[in-house]
Amino acid sequence: MKNKSSNKRVLFSLALTVLIVLVTSAQAGNRWDWADMTDEELAFCDEHMPEFLEIRKTQGDEAALKELDRLFLLAEEELGNNYILHRVVWYEAQAHSGKVDEEWGLTLYEYLYNRDIDLNTQPLHLNAADYIIHGNIMECCLYVGKAAKAREYILRVENSLMNDQHFDLTGESYEDRGPVFSFLDEARNRDFPIFHHDLIQSLLESDENSEDLRDFFYYPTMYGINLVAEIAFRSGDWVKAAELCAWCIQYADEYVIDQSTMTGEVYHMGSFEGRRILADIALFHRYPDEAVRFLEKTLEQKNVYDTTTEPDKMRAWFKLMKIKIQQGEPLPENVLEKADEAAEMISQYWFFSIEENMQGILDKARIYHAVGKKAEAWEIVNELFKEAQQEVNPRRSMRVMDTAIDLALADGGTHPELENWLKTALIDARKMGDKIKEIPLYEKYTDFLVLKERYAEAVTIQQEAVRLSQAVRLPKRLAGNQTRLAEIQKQMPAASIVKIERTDIQPRLSYSAALPEQAVHGRFYLHNPSIKTSKGSLLLTGPIEQSVWVKEQEWLMLSTSPLYEEAESSLSITLDPGKTCVIDITGVPLENGAGGTVNCQWIPEGAEDASAFSQWNYEAAQTEKRTAIIDAHEFIDNPYYLVPINHMLQRIESSKAEAVDFSVSASTPMRIESYDSASGQLLSVDANGDGDFLDAGDLVVGDTNQNNWPDLFLKAEDQRASLVMYVKPLAPIAQEIELTISIQVDGEWQTDATDVIKPSE
DSSP, rough: OOOOHHHHHHHHHHHHHHHHHHHOOOOOOSSSSTHHHHHHHHHHHHHHHHHHHHHHHOOOOOHHHHHHHHOOOOOOOOHHHSSHHHHHHHHHHHSSSHOHHHHHHHHHHHHHHHHHHHOOOSSSOOOHHHHHHHHHHHHHHHHTHHHHHHHHHHHHHHHHHHHOOOOOOOTTOOEEEEEEESSSSTSEEEEEBBBGGHHHHHTTTSSSTTSOOOOOOHHHHHHHHHHHHHHHHTTTOOOHHHHHHHHHHHHHHHHTTOOOSSSSHHIIIIIIIHHHHHHHHHHHHTTTHHHHHHHHHHHHHHTSEEEEEEEHHHHHHHHHHHHHHHHHHOOOTTTHHHHHHHHHHHHHHHTTTTHHHHHHHHHHHHHHHHHHHHHHHHHHHHHHHHHHHSSSSOOOOHHHHHHHHHHHTTTTSSOHHHHHHHHHHHHHHHHHHHHGGHHHHHHHHHHHHHHOHHHHHHHHHHHHHHHHHTTTTTTHHHHHHHHHHHHHHHHOOOEEEEEEEOOOEEEEEEEEEEEEEEEEEEEEEEOOOSSSOOOEEEEEEESEEEEEGGGGTTTTEEOOOTSOOOOEEEEEEOOOTOOOEEEEEEEEOOOOOEEEEEEEEEEEEEOSSSSSSEEEEEEEEEEEEEEEEEOOOOOSSSTTTOEEEEEEHHHHHHHEEEEEEEEEEESOOOEEEEETTTTTOOEEESOBSSSSOOSTTTTEEOOOSSSSSEEEEEOOTEEEEEEEEEEEEOOOSSEEEEEEEEEEEEEEEEEEEEEEEEEEO
C-alpha cells in the first residue's frame, strides 16, 4: 500500500492521463484497451468491469458502488495498486455508461472524488487533478439540473484558487488593460498572472533568474478559473464571468506562442470556452457584432493549435451562422456543404456529451431551414425527436425542442405543437436551474401570442420579459423589451385591453406582533398590472398619523399606535402601467395585548366604491409572530404565469452591516423565486419549495457571504428589507398554502413570518 502523499501523486497523474487519452486517442477495439495497460491490468478490467456494470444493471447504483469498493481492494491485492482501476472508472463515467446516463456519471465522479478526499491529508487544498474532476462533477450537475450543487463545488474551487494559489479572482489587484466589451465598462482586461513567477509566493521559492522563464501555471489551474467563470455566467454575474474568461484567453494566447504539449486542451479551455462565454454574454446583452468578434477570433486560430481542436472550431462556426440567421444576413455560398461536414464531425466526436453531439445536427437543420430547405430541416428535427425519446435521459428531447421552437416561429407560428413546446421548454429550463434561458423563452412566447392575436396575454408575458431583463441586469435587452411591450400595446384592440387585470392591493389580510415597546412593521402593495395608467384615491383608516409621501419612489410611510385617534387619510395617486406603490406602516403597541387595525382601500377615479381592500392588524405579545393572507387570484395552469407575493423581512435589533441568510418553504410543493424588491435582482430559486437548495432546478444567486444560502444585505442602520417572491404550485390547489420565511441568526434558523396563500373562490 502506498502512503497518502504517494497516492495523491498517483491520482494527479492518472487524472491527466485520462484527459490526455480522452482528447487525443480514438477508441480501440476493446472497451478498456485505450491506454498503456499491461496484460495483467487489461485482464483485470476485462474480468471485473463487465461484472460491475451488470450488477448496476440488475441491482442498482448502490450495489454497484459496493462492488467498486471491493474491486479497489482487489486491485491493490492483485495489481499492487488501484491506479488503473481508478483511471478506467473515470473513463467509464466520461465516455461510456456515465455519458449515456449523466446521473450515473455524477455518481461515479463523486465516488472517485470522495476516494481522493480520503487519500488527501489536506482535503481543502486542490491540485490539478482536483480541478479536473470538479469540472466533471459540475458539468454533470448542470446536465441533470443541480445548479445549486454545482455551485457548492465551485465554491471549493474558488476557495482553493484564492487561498492556496493566492489568485485574486476579483482582479482588482491586477493592472487594468482596458474594457473587455464596449457595452460593459465594469468588465476589464487585466494583466493577469499566467506564470509561476508572477506570484510573490512563487518568487520567494524561485531563483533570481525565474522572471526570464516562461514557467506557465499548469493548465488545469486555469481550467479551475474557467469553471468559476461558467457558473458566474449562468448566475448572471457578467463582470466576473467576463474577466475570468479574459484571463483564460490571455493564458491560451500566450501559451501557444512557444509551447507544444497539451495545446488542444489549452485551446478548448481558453480560446474556445473563454471566447464562447464572452460571445454568449454579448448576445444576451443584445450586441451580436461583439459576439461575432469573439467567435471570428476563435476561427482565426485555425492553424495555430493541433487537429484535436477542429470540433470546437466547427461549434464556433455554427454559432456564427446562427447569428447571421438571426440578423437576416446572407450565408456563405458553400454553407450547406460546410454544415454537413461540421455536423458530421461534431456528432461523431466521442469526447463531447451526447447532447453536444446532437447539437451539431440541429445546427445543420437551422441552416437548411434558413436557405429554404424547410422540409429537409424538419425531417432532421423530427428524426432527432424520435431518437431522443429512446435515450436514457428524456431531457435530450429538450435540445431538439429548442431548435423546433425557433423553426416553428420562423414559419409563422402555425405548427400545432408550438405552444406546448414553449411551455415544456420553460418547465425544463426551471427544472435545470437555467434561469437566464427563461428570458428568451418569454420573448418567444410573446411573439407566438402576438402571431395568434392574443394581445392581453402577450402584454402580461412581455411584462415578465421586461422584469426578468431588469433582474439579471441586461440594460439594452431591457430597453428592447420595453419597446416591444409598447408596440404590442398599440396593436391591442379595446376588447383585449378589458381582459387585463385591474389595480390591486396585497396582502388581503395580515397580522403582526412584536414584543411590548418594540416597533412592529406592516406593508401594503398597490399594483397596476394593466397597460394603462391607473388613477384613483388611496384611502387609509385607523389610528394613524404622520404620513409621508415620496412621489418619486411611489412610497407612502405612516405610523400607527393605540394612543392615536381614529383618522382617515386620502391620497390621490397616478400609477403607471406595471408600477407598484408601497405603503409602509410602523406601529408601536405599548403594552401586552394592546394593538390596532389599519385598513387600506383603492377607489378608482370616477368610482364611488373601493375596488380593492386590505387590512393590517397589529398587537404587542410576548411571542413575536407575523402572518399575511394573500389572495392569489387565479393560479393559471401555464408555467409562464407566476403569482407575485411581497414580503418584508425583519431582523432582531442589530447595529452591524451583515448579509442575512433566508429560506422560504411551502406546505405543498411549489416553485419559489425570490428577488430583492429594491433592485429587482434575482436572489434564489427553490424549485419545489422545500426550503433547501439541494434539488434539481434549485439556484442560489444572491449569496454575499458565500455559504450557498441566499441572503439580503442589510446596512448597519437597516432593520428590514423586502423580498418579492414569484410562486407557482406544482399541482392544482384547493386549500390554503403556508409559506414559512426563515432567517439565520447566529447560525440558527428562526421563523421570521408565515404567509398564507388562499386560492380563488
